[in-house]
Amino acid sequence: MADHNALPLVILAEKFASLPGIGMKSAQRLAYHVMSMDMQSVEEFAQALIDAKKNVRCCSVCQNLTEREVCPICSDEGRDRSVVCVVESPKDVTAFERTREYAGVYHVLHGLLSPMDGITPDKLRIRELLARISQGGVEEVIMATNPTVEGDATALYIANLLKPLGVKVSRLAFGLPVGGILEYADEVTLFKALENRNYM
């Protein structure tokens, strides 16, 4: 914004623009929107930022974000602790929980291997996963990272570390999305669907 703009507005717009996926134009629009909110709503927004940062931490077991030392899923006696689903981020836990079909527990890596971007194994919560599996009681680890280069590489890397520990390691199935149209599926997906076909 040009220098005729009020400084606090310029600063606020820059803060919004520092968030992922928000450009300078949107950030300016959001800053103006804040001006139209009442003071109480603005204070609640500011407090929500502080509260989230201050009161949310990683679960000491699965590394998912939680307010407690151990998250509700890890503390739930009804969950099957012998199956651990390894995911990239807390968003993925939300996605699996929406299916209401998965009864095991999770492990959140907080990223995927990407050496070009400086994301090496020590940047992810792999050490915590190995420590957890070493304690015993886990029979299967499901690698549920995205079907991308980074997701596949991370799954393979971790699988190789886990196998010597005598635990079963599986990978999510790749195939046609349910409700999808065969004609529009890409070649790789279609090949995977063919390769992993189930006999009826």
Added chain:
Amino acid sequence: MADHNALPLVILAEKFASLPGIGMKSAQRLAYHVMSMDMQSVEEFAQALIDAKKNVRCCSVCQNLTEREVCPICSDEGRDRSVVCVVESPKDVTAFERTREYAGVYHVLHGLLSPMDGITPDKLRIRELLARISQGGVEEVIMATNPTVEGDATALYIANLLKPLGVKVSRLAFGLPVGGILEYADEVTLFKALENRNYM
């Protein structure tokens, strides 16, 4: 977000989702991003929200957002106070200032007439504009609202109020955008460009 998510994160995501143009998915992503920021950055963000709301107000002359009683443009002795450019929002002032060609002053309406949405003349800063023009010294008022139904209606409404005050009222020119391609111009724009043609 499902209830296994940490409550402060859910609250923060809802705050982001209450902003215009941010859906629940993006809001969740932004809330997770805040978790990855350091505490100082989060506190600065929260403070920027409060500061903008607390320290920014409307210029007592032109109604643009500013930290001072009278904004830098209105206090600038070098600006031509006999020409007032009437715009919808502070964003439009920024757009005109970017041209570096306009030497007059502004009046910010903070909206456009839209009776269907409950935006009647008393909701805009029209009263302030009339008071300002009545004080004398203004020779021309340029209606610089958007070339939309609401923008045109607002310009016409204000023009009719201003004419009895003996002030010249003009409207921004409509025509082909500079650098635009004739073939892709819509019919109305092309018609306006033809109608307002300049003799060479």
